[in-house]
Amino acid sequence: xNKLLEAVIENNRRWTKDGKVATYIPxxxxxxxxxxxxxxxTLDGExxxxxxxxxxxTIQSISKxxxxxxxxxxxxRDRVFSKVGVEPTADAFNSIINLETKNxxxxxxxxxxxxxxxxxxxxxxxxxxxxxxxxxNFTRKITGNPDININEDVYQSEKKTGDRNRALAYFMRxxxxxxxxxxxxxxxxxxxxxxxxxxxxxxxxxxxxSNDGVLPWSGERVVPRNIARxxxxxxxxxxxxxxxxxxxxxxxxxxxxxxxxxxxAAIPGRMGIGVYGPALDARGNSxxxxxxxxxxxxxxxxxxx
Ligand code: DON
Numbered sequence: 424x425n426k427l428l429e430a431v432i433e434n435n436r437r438w439t440k441d442g443k444v445a446t447y448i449p450x451x452x453x454x455x456x457x458x459x460x461x462x463x464x465t466l467d468g469e470x471x472x473x474x475x476x477x478x479x480x481t482i483q484s485i486s487k488x489x490x491x492x493x494x495x496x497x498x499x500r501d502r503v504f505s506k507v508g509v510e511p512t513a514d515a516f517n518s519i520i521n522l523e524t525k526n527x528x529x530x531x532x533x534x535x536x537x538x539x540x541x542x543x544x545x546x547x548x549x550x551x552x553x554x555x556x557x558x559x560n561f562t563r564k565i566t567g568n569p570d571i572n573i574n575e576d577v578y579q580s581e582k583k584t585g586d587r588n589r590a591l592a593y594f595m596r597x598x599x600x601x602x603x604x605x606x607x608x609x610x611x612x613x614x615x616x617x618x619x620x621x622x623x624x625x626x627x628x629x630x631x632x633s634n635d636g637v638l639p640w641s642g643e644r645v646v647p648r649n650i651a652r653x654x655x656x657x658x659x660x661x662x663x664x665x666x667x668x669x670x671x672x673x674x675x676x677x678x679x680x681x682x683x684x685x686x687x688a689a690i691p692g693r694m695g696i697g698v699y700g701p702a703l704d705a706r707g708n709s710x711x712x713x714x715x716x717x718x719x720x721x722x723x724x725x726x727x728x
Contacts, residue, residue, distance in 0.1 A: 428473030439711045440702075442704055444701045450579075480621075487679065488632075492561075502545070506529055510660075511532065516706075517591070543612050567627055573618050622697035626687070626696055627695060632658075633692060658679050673717050690725050696719065
């Protein structure tokens with residue numbers, strides 16, 4: 424399997440040339456354009472790696488599945504889905520247009536920026552610091568990695584340049600979707616996006632979801648089966664934004680991308696996969712990452728449909 428993964432990386436690394444590292448968050452622009460890595464964690468505890476699987480990157484939008492799980496655990500589905508819908512968009516991940524034009528006036532789903540900001544506003548805690556620490560501890564648990572932390576430089580960079588996210592949050596405050604102080608909510612959101620991880624860490628999150636909410640390495644249940652199921656479903660319909668339909672046709676697995684270059688995939692009953700390649704396509708998804716997952720889907724017959 425390690426041989427297969429090395430071959431898949433080498434077959435697909437060339438795609439990085441067709442993409443671009445994100446620069447709208449200036450600190451992300453420092454990533455190595457040509458990097459490509461993969462890690463597979465199977466449900467019987469085996470781990471396989473290839474390419475730049477040891478490289479750390481910020482998880483960015485992959486954090487949206489983590490905060491969705493926590494929000495669902497604390498609030499239940501009715502409250503969460505009264506604030507944020509579950510319908511895909513055909514618009515960019517940071518689009519603002521649907522916040523005003525759709526009825527009810529709430530974000531279409533928890534995977535776009537607006538929906539993730541609304542989702543994280545539901546997580547309980549006295550201060551933004553307390554709330555973020557709960558997210559961080561949950562992330563450490565579901566990755567089995569107590570050393571997970573934020574990348575301070577990326578966090579500062581996001582905070583400094585996050586005006587689009589501020590616009591989304593303040594608009595949602597004006598319509599009552601967000602009830603708390605917008606800056607406090609945004610601070611947690613910027614931090615969750617700046618959590619740093621490797622292919623292995625995100626593959627473990629995928630493995631937990633593919634195992635219906637139970638950590639395969641310890642047998643501990645971290646979320647109920649129905650929450651794991653909701654999250655995987657939304658990953659299929661919305662996980663790659665306005666490229667989710669094409670990804671479902673080509674790869675056919677629940678997945679979530681981030682502009683740091685990571686993509687996590689959860690193959691029900693089989694494995695979690697983490698891929699990394701910071702060069703992105705026009706929709707903000709890892710260009711090599713998608714190709715790597717396409718090839719793995721063919722080679723290992725992963726398509727769930
Ligand atoms: O808020 C942002 O724009 C980034 N922190 C996260 C966006 C993201 O990862 C979109 N993913 N493909």
